[in-house]
Amino acid sequence: MNILSDPSHDVRTPGQPSGGYEWWYFDAISTDGRHSFVIIFYEGNPFSGRYIDALEDETHPSPAPSQYPAVSISVYEEGEPVYYSFTEFDEEECHFGESDPSVQAGPHRMERKGDGGLQYLLEMNEQLPSGDWLKAEVTFASDDMTGSLFEEEHAASAAGHDWNLVQPRAEVEGTIAIGVRGEAMQTIAFRGVGYHDHNTGREPMRNEFTDWYWGRFHFDHATLVYYVMNRKNQNRKHRAWLIDRSNSRLLRSFDTIETTDKSWSIFGLRSARQLTFQADGTEVRVQQSNLVDNGPFYQRFLSDGFLRMAGERPAVESARGVTEYIYPARIYSRLFWPLVRMRVRQSGGRPHWVQRSGRLYRWTW
Numbered sequence: 001m002n003i004l005s006d007p008s009h010d011v012r013t014p015g016q017p018s019g020g021y022e023w024w025y026f027d028a029i030s031t032d033g034r035h036s037f038v039i040i041f042y043e044g045n046p047f048s049g050r051y052i053d054a055l056e057d058e059t060h061p062s063p064a065p066s067q068y069p070a071v072s073i074s075v076y077e078e079g080e081p082v083y084y085s086f087t088e089f090d091e092e093e094c095h096f097g098e099s100d101p102s103v104q105a106g107p108h109r110m111e112r113k114g115d116g117g118l119q120y121l122l123e124m125n126e127q128l129p130s131g132d133w134l135k136a137e138v139t140f141a142s143d144d145m146t147g148s149l150f151e152e153e154h155a156a157s158a159a160g161h162d163w164n165l166v167q168p169r170a171e172v173e174g175t176i177a178i179g180v181r182g183e184a185m186q187t188i189a190f191r192g193v194g195y196h197d198h199n200t201g202r203e204p205m206r207n208e209f210t211d212w213y214w215g216r217f218h219f220d221h222a223t224l225v226y227y228v229m230n231r232k233n234q235n236r237k238h239r240a241w242l243i244d245r246s247n248s249r250l251l252r253s254f255d256t257i258e259t260t261d262k263s264w265s266i267f268g269l270r271s272a273r274q275l276t277f278q279a280d281g282t283e284v285r286v287q288q289s290n291l292v293d294n295g296p297f298y299q300r301f302l303s304d305g306f307l308r309m310a311g312e313r314p315a316v317e318s319a320r321g322v323t324e325y326i327y328p329a330r331i332y333s334r335l336f337w338p339l340v341r342m343r344v345r346q347s348g349g350r351p352h353w354v355q356r357s358g359r360l361y362r363w364t365w
Contacts, residue, residue: 001229001237005149005165005247007118010198012043012096013162018062019055021046021201022096024103024110026122026140027322028172028194029218029302035188036302037136037176038074038322039122041103041110043096045070046205046328047298047344048088049337055204069094070344071105073124073134075176075188079290079302081365082186083134083178085126086344093347106347118144118167120196122174129351130358131181138174140194142167143246160201160208167196168216168243169223181358193218195225195322205328213259213275215286215323217305222251224284224305224321226277228259240277240284242307254279267296267336271325281310288323293365296339297330339364 013022021044029036044065045051054063068088075083087106095104102111107125112118124136149165172194178186195216201208213228226240240254256279259272275286285306293300303323308316330336342354342364354360 001160001227002162003150003165003239004162005145005168007101007112007145007166009164010101010112010166012098013200014098016044016065016200017202018064019202019204019207020044020065021199021205022065023199024101024196025199026110026120026194026196027216028138028140028170028190028192029320029322030190030192033320034078035176035190035192036076036322037138037190038072038300039124040072041105041108042068042070042072043094044068045088046201047086047331047340049340049344050088050346052332066094066096067091069096069105071108071124071126073126073136074293074300075134075178076292076302079292081292081362083132084343084362084365085128085134087126087347088344089347113139116144118142118170120167120170128358128361129345129355130361132358132361133179134177136174136176138172138176138190140167140170140172140196142170143248145247147248149241149243149247149250160203161205162200163227164198164200165225166198167194168225168247169218169245170194170196195223205326206332209328211271211325211327213272213323213325215275215303215305215321217284217286217303217307217319217321219305219307219317219319221245222307223247224277224307226254226257226275226286228257228275242282242284252279252282254282254284265291265294265299267294269296269299269325269327269330271299271327283308286321286323288325296333296336297327299325301325 051068072086176188228238242252254277261274288301290302
């Protein structure tokens with residue numbers, strides 16, 4: 001794992017090897033806590049059955065990540081999904097900028113704006129086979145970074161995973177409109193706090209780690225970002241930090257991390273529901289309380305975080321955050337592929353019969 005926080009590297013990585021992947025991740029929670037969303041742009045979608053099939057087919061040339069772009073969109077209201085889509089596109093429908101942070105994927109667009117500071121504009125426009133649709137325009141704005149938070153960890157390696165924390169904390173504003181066939185349009189005037197990072201892998205995820213926990217919380221005076229990676233060699237690698245509100249300084253680095261209260265999901269996925277971070281009298285407890293996306297190899301939570309810093313007030317500070325757990329080897333289990341095909345669609349292709357029904361498709365969320 002190579003860690004950096006450098007907006008200048010928030011561009012497409014040229015020459016990605018077969019089996020590699022890259023994604024640009026954005027999430028936000030509204031100020032009142034009612035709404036949240038996650039938007040991810042992929043080149044080399046690591047969850048694509050088509051990509052995996054091509055990687056395992058030795059009778060054809062090895063596939064390039066650029067052949068399997070995708071966009072996923074999730075919107076939540078009061079901790080429940082109100083919109084979901086995961087659409088794969090043809091390579092010809094997409095463009096990933098190598099000199100500037102920008103993505104064009106079908107009707108969706110992401111770009112960095114040159115209006116001062118660090119600002120990203122996301123424009124989303126999705127029409128589902130069921131007749132449901134989403135249109136959104138949101139901006140992520142923060143101060144521009146003057147240097148990397150992780151100077152000692154910015155060097156890339158020939159293999160493995162790069163994690164670029166571009167915007168640990170961003171002010172998010174915009175409008176999200178959702179249409180459901182037979183119902184009135186819902187328009188969300190969104191204002192809140194968000195997060196943006198950029199991940200690059202040069203080999204399939206299952207080659208590097210067994211499972212992975214990630215999360216972020218925006219407390220009043222600091223942002224918590226963490227990961228816990230259980231590697232293939234049975235070693236655990238973990239890092240967690242408190243970062244100041246301006247994204248310019250590390251306040252704490254946690255050296256002790258515990259994962260406890262493990263439980264089984266309906267798909268047989270066993271993950272911890274509580275994570276605890278400690279360092280120099282500071283403690284953070286994360287309770288993965290509200291499961292909002294439950295799959296055979298992936299879970300997303302709207303979680304509760306509790307921060308206690310010795311000698312500071314308030315004694316305990318709480319925040320709502322987004323956390324995830326992934327077990328990548330299960331992506332390759334064809335036992336679960338029928339479920340995946342219900343949720344993921346190919347732009348311009350024939351949709352799964354479940355996706356034609358709004359009611360049935362929403363059941364897969």
